[in-house]
Amino acid sequence: MDFINTINYEQEYKKAYEESLSLWPVKYKDYFVSTTYGLTYVIESGDLNAEPLLLLHGASMSSTMWFPNIEELCKQYRVLSVDILGDKNKSLPTNEFLDRRSHAKWLEEVLDGLNITRANFIGLSYGALNVMNLLNYSPDRVNKVVLISPAATFVPLSPDFYSYAFKMVKSTSGVDNFLEWIFGDRYELPHQLKKQLYAGMMWVDPNKGTKPKASGFPYVFNNLELSEMKNPILLLFGEHEVMYDPKEALARAIDYVPNIRAEIIKGVGHLMTLEDPRTTTFYALEFLSS
Template identity: 50%
Template sequence: MNHLKSNDPKSMYFQSYDRVLNALWPTQFSSYFLETSYGNTYIIESGDLLSPPLLLLHGAKMSSTMWYPNVAEWSKQYRVICVDILGDKNKSNLEKQFSNRLSYATWLNELLESLQIDKTNIVGLSYGALHTVNFLTFFPHKVNKAVIMSPAATYIPLNREFYSYAMGLISNEVGVKNFLKWIFNDRHTVNSLIQQQLIDGMQWNTESSTQKVRQAFPYIFTDDELAQIQTQLLLLLGEKEVMYDPLEAFNRAKNSSPHITIEIIKGVGHLMSMEKPVQVNKRVLSFLNN
């Protein structure tokens, strides 16, 4: 058996991940891997197995641990299944490269089949929101309702400033702190354990973080693709969004799909689920339950 050294970058990242999960996760959970044709996917699950399923797809580099401010409320009514997106920085293990948008959607569909879930609700933020819309274009019959928060690209391109901060993010601890400062300004202070997980993740250079795995993303969906989405869809944009102009995204998304509802949340930025969890938790539940 191959044992990792305690100071190995991968081991240090996994330890940071586990510290967040064990210290901040507010409710009982189970965690496990599901095998797919693209690799083993790590899942954190909370809530009653008999409750309606709710799939959560995290932002890039954040992993499923980012949902700790939201899972307690949502798991009271739903079987919450947090997915570590294959190919991103988390505990999932990519074994076969994704080649296009369909391959990403196929991986997600394989997860639902393994879970024996015929239809689910999905909540995605940023990169996870991009995955959500992508999944809707290929497997719409698998989704009941979807909430997309601060979608990465999707409707309009990310601005140049994002790429400058993203390059700093991957370089060192200072880059991570500067990135978080840019995202939140002075509105919110990230939990120190979450910050350390990000730092350790950036210091763990994995093959899955190379450009190869991102052949399909970021992606701007065409008018025709968006018009064909029949799913009930809630798009939440932050008033203080810095990755792109939220008003421009609002105008592009407006009437783009037959059953889309769009709201700009006052006083929050890109990571709104962490910044104002009480407000976001309530809005998501009201949409899913009505």
């Protein structure tokens, strides 16, 4: 019976994912890229001949969370929205990440599978952490980076985050409480994405999820690691960030990362790409094109 229930939750999630994709405002093609660690699902929009831009989403949100940003981004870039392997999304893990190096190797193999030598990146939260990890191991594969509300990275996540996040599992009320904590009364998640998040939290799969593991995530980079990251970086925090103190994180970033521009955006919180997509996308495009 438990096996049947798991299959039902997985199917419910896939259905909700497709409903979320109905929000995608531009044409796209989707496919899987094969890597050592499994099949990585990619949603591609924009001109195939344009400069590549990879998007890495926040934990449990999947690539569908980029729907408010994609239209403007793909006017200038070949945009590849990547479902992070091992998280709740459509990617299909086969081999477990053993350490931080394996997380970076996965992204290197995604780039190889896409025939991309070097790319720009935008990462949000867990996605931003993955981008910074790639920078640590393979800066030659990265051009410019936009980091939005990175998970850990500069300062530890607050105990409140773990309290809210763990209570989401198999609990729709837990999801609602988490969203209220993240957004306050500033934003209401579209019902398609909320349905997807509900289904994802009900779908318990040992191969999917961002619970801290021996592989090293989440991670706060040490001073030496930060000082050796030379790629151009734009770092954005929301003034209503609740996962940590954004001022503390910003100060540490400026102190140690050599080629960084860091700002706190007023009126938004952790998921600012959803709360204020126009402002967030403007900042990203201005930086990437400069």
